Amino acid sequence: MERITKCFRRNPEAPGLADSAIELSDVTIAYGARVVISEFSLKVPCGRVYGFVGPNGAGKTSTIRTILGLKRARHGEVRVLNHDVTRDRSVLRRVGSLIDPPSLYPHLSGAENVSVFAHYYRVSASDPACLLDTVGLAHAGKMRVREYSQGMKQRLGVALALVPQPDLVILDEPMNGLDPIGIAEFRDMVLGLSRRGKTVFLSSHLLDEVSRMATDVALISRGRLVYAGSMNGLTRTVSVCLIEASPRELAVYVLRSVGCEVSVAGEKLAVNTEVWSPSEISQLLASRGVVLNALIPDVQESLEDVFLRLTKGDPV
Amino acid sequence: MVNLLRAERIKLRRSLPLRLAVVGPLATVAVQFFVFLNQRHMDIAFWPVWHNQVEMFWALIALPALIAIQAASLTALEHGNDTWKAIGALPNAGWHIFLVKTLVLYALVGASFLLLVGFSFVAGLVIAGLRQYEQLAGGAVAQFVSQTAAMYVACLLVCSFQMWLSMRYRSFTAPVSIGIFGMAVGLMLVRDDRVGPWFPWLFPVDVVAYGRVHAALGIVAGGAGGLVITLIGCSEFSRRERV
Numbered sequence: 001m002e003r004i005t006k007c008f009r010r011n012p013e014a015p016g017l018a019d020s021a022i023e024l025s026d027v028t029i030a031y032g033a034r035v036v037i038s039e040f041s042l043k044v045p046c047g048r049v050y051g052f053v054g055p056n057g058a059g060k061t062s063t064i065r066t067i068l069g070l071k072r073a074r075h076g077e078v079r080v081l082n083h084d085v086t087r088d089r090s091v092l093r094r095v096g097s098l099i100d101p102p103s104l105y106p107h108l109s110g111a112e113n114v115s116v117f118a119h120y121y122r123v124s125a126s127d128p129a130c131l132l133d134t135v136g137l138a139h140a141g142k143m144r145v146r147e148y149s150q151g152m153k154q155r156l157g158v159a160l161a162l163v164p165q166p167d168l169v170i171l172d173e174p175m176n177g178l179d180p181i182g183i184a185e186f187r188d189m190v191l192g193l194s195r196r197g198k199t200v201f202l203s204s205h206l207l208d209e210v211s212r213m214a215t216d217v218a219l220i221s222r223g224r225l226v227y228a229g230s231m232n233g234l235t236r237t238v239s240v241c242l243i244e245a246s247p248r249e250l251a252v253y254v255l256r257s258v259g260c261e262v263s264v265a266g267e268k269l270a271v272n273t274e275v276w277s278p279s280e281i282s283q284l285l286a287s288r289g290v291v292l293n294a295l296i297p298d299v300q301e302s303l304e305d306v307f308l309r310l311t312k313g314d315p316v
Numbered sequence: 317m318v319n320l321l322r323a324e325r326i327k328l329r330r331s332l333p334l335r336l337a338v339v340g341p342l343a344t345v346a347v348q349f350f351v352f353l354n355q356r357h358m359d360i361a362f363w364p365v366w367h368n369q370v371e372m373f374w375a376l377i378a379l380p381a382l383i384a385i386q387a388a389s390l391t392a393l394e395h396g397n398d399t400w401k402a403i404g405a406l407p408n409a410g411w412h413i414f415l416v417k418t419l420v421l422y423a424l425v426g427a428s429f430l431l432l433v434g435f436s437f438v439a440g441l442v443i444a445g446l447r448q449y450e451q452l453a454g455g456a457v458a459q460f461v462s463q464t465a466a467m468y469v470a471c472l473l474v475c476s477f478q479m480w481l482s483m484r485y486r487s488f489t490a491p492v493s494i495g496i497f498g499m500a501v502g503l504m505l506v507r508d509d510r511v512g513p514w515f516p517w518l519f520p521v522d523v524v525a526y527g528r529v530h531a532a533l534g535i536v537a538g539g540a541g542g543l544v545i546t547l548i549g550c551s552e553f554s555r556r557e558r559v
Binding site: 065068069070089090091092093095097099101103104105106107108112115116117119120121122160 | 398403406408
């Protein structure tokens with residue numbers, strides 16, 4: 001990530017201090033008569049990795065388009081790095097973005113695509129290959145983009161978002177098409193940006209990945225905000241332990257016979273520990289001839305669990 | 317805005333619009349070259365006839381088609397991959413983007429005019445050599461160059477209009493069809509001395525076909541009209557949402 005600063009020299013410009021990277025106040029977004037976001041307020045603090053999560057059609061992309069000035073809000077105020085983006089577009093010079101699918105020129109090479117965006121952002125591109133290297137495309141800089149795989153295109157899209165050395169990076173479904181290695185590298189890159197004090201606003205349907213990167217999260221459903229705040233405040237520790245026992249059917253029978261809530265979670269059993277503690281469960285099963293292979297106490301609720309809990313009743 | 321022009325220059329590499337800028341005048345001169353070769357030896361002043369034949373074919377048929385396809389293929393670079401959303405998220409005003417695209421079209425069409433002049437001199441010299449026509453004189457060169465320059469100014473209105481259409485609508489077919497329709501109507505009106513000179517697709521023809529007054533009309537209306545349509549386009553694209 002340190003290499004990115006060596007790749008480009010941004011034209012000198014006062015960076016400006018911002019309280020929040022993005023601030024939406026009572027924003028309503030509509031397409032004709034169809035309102036997709038209604039009186040939506042959101043404040044994204046600087047220097048965080050902010051997950052923006054919601055089902056398809058919830059209004060995530062419309063919100064991102066509005067933040068980037070591609071769509072006008074029907075009502076409300078949109079501020080990016082303390083600037084009203086509808087009146088002052090110059091602030092977008094400090095914002096890198098990727099809206100899925102990435103905007104690329106397939107007849108050009110990867111390096112030429114970087115050069116095009118370097119000119120767009122008035123950045124002196126000393127070495128596009130250097131930036132391509134940061135997203136693992138150093139070997140494909142001279143290859144035409146039409147020959148790229150889906151994952152390579154996605155990586156190039158991320159590289160283009162980093163061209164202006166942005167203070168704020170807005171990424172809409174950036175992990176689409178990435179393989180597990182690519183996702184892990186992307187995660188490292190996002191965390192690297194965060195360590196450098198950049199703000200990353202990340203929209204994705206890969207809830208597990210968002211929870212591994214984000215410090216804060218906003219959950220959106222049917223155009224309304226369901227939750228906005230820190231990840232720690234969202235995913236609570238629940239009174240459940242996971243056990244792996246054999247024979248499993250006997251374990252289920254024993255636990256249910258003493259009033260324990262048990263559900264099957266893959267190869268494991270999720271047991272409610274509000275009445276019986278994990279050690280008591282262990283002793284109980286041993287006394288009835290059940291072999292306990294593993295016991296994981298106090299399971300953390302996943303972002304997916306929370307998301308489903310909070311949006312219960314909403315179409316996903 | 318210079319940065320946008322530099323970006324456009326990179327985007328033109330290996331692109332269809334760049335190839336068209338060469339193919340358009342080359343095809344025009346090649347067609348006229350073979351037409352001339354198939355004609356019997358004529359007792360004429362070769363160079364004025366040759367230049368007039370090239371200019372008329374260019375202005376009447378090749379140029380309107382070339383402008384329409386050039387404009388549509390220039391914007392297809394963005395429409396095809398929906399790169400408008402990336403361009404729209406840039407710190408540039410919307411009218412800059414329209415103006416830069418229009419200037420690139422002007423430049424490409426201008427390059428085609430230059431190539432037309434070059435190709436027609438080369439082909440003319442070959443024909444003159446084969447058929448033993450008179451040598452190329454300085455006066456003929458000056459007249460041809462000045463006429464093609466005037467034709468270039470006269471076609472700017474159609475350039476701006478085609479660019480506005482091509483940016484406004486995502487379809488490749490719609491603006492090209494309108495351009496071809498304009499060319500077809502021009503073919504029908506070209507013999508009408510009253511209406512023909514006023515038809516925008518025939519402004520470049522005005523320069524070579526209808527006499528001095530209409531030549532001036534073509535140059536002024538084409539140039540000024542191009543400016544007005546560009547200003548209207550800039551105004552529209554500064555207000556439009558970029559979705």
